[in-house]
Amino acid sequence: MKNKTVAAWLAFLGGPLGLHRFYLYGLGDLPGWLLPIPTALGVYGIQRVQQFGLDDQFSWVLIPLLGFTFAGCALTAILYGLMTPEKWNAKFNPTAAPDAAPGQTNWLTVGALVLALMVGAGVLMASIVFSFQRYFEYQIEEARKISQ
Template sequence: MSSGSPHYKSKTLATWIALVGGSLGLHRFYLHGFRDVWGWLCPWPTLLGLYGVERMRQLGQDDPMSWVLIPLLGAMLAAAMLSAIVYGLTPDDKWHARFNPQGPAPRSGWATIIGVVLALLVGAGVLMATIAFSSQRYFEYQDQANSSRPNQ
């Protein structure tokens, strides 16, 4: 039994699925089918991160649990954007050799490049925001711990 599906796998469509729904693993299901273990592992950290965002909206920025959960969402979004970039920048011949070995090898166009550019913009922004949020919370926690200690 071959590892590839007999259906045509579009590089452009895979790039856009990773861009739009990659944090939920939709791009993995498109390329590898519903038996893909990695695809099923993607939604859980994403949903936990969304729960962290909701906790912060309800309980405020001082909720320590949201400090842990929100970066999970950022990491999953950044990983999805990285997947979109890798898919979009994979050479057409290499893509078709892996996913469409029997079919024709059409060339990807501007839609793929636009998807890569958007993934780069979103991914860089999400990654910077996640690092900034995590760092801010960490240093605020350290400052609070230091200010509660008695002076020696």
């Protein structure tokens, strides 16, 4: 029996490592194995910024991958938490009754929803802002080079 609350918390806390996918679909789940790749690339981008500074253009591409992965996993946690018990049990517990306990929403599920919404929205906005800021700073710098 797959519990909706556990899946929502795993998607929020361990989503970038694919933990929620392994919980729901098993260790043979390809998307679960692919999720750590953009996470690791984003962490590598942060390390490049620490090593080479903010002028490193390659890190501008890598860092948002981490943020978008976190935001996507937070959205997945929200989707799991808002799924009706009937739909949850039909998809992940097909042998259980439509209103079985693993598909029910409780306060822990609501807590995962609230935190996923707050953190996910913040990370998504920060990733978009970082990307656009770096892009426009690069454009201004190139325009200065051309004008001189």
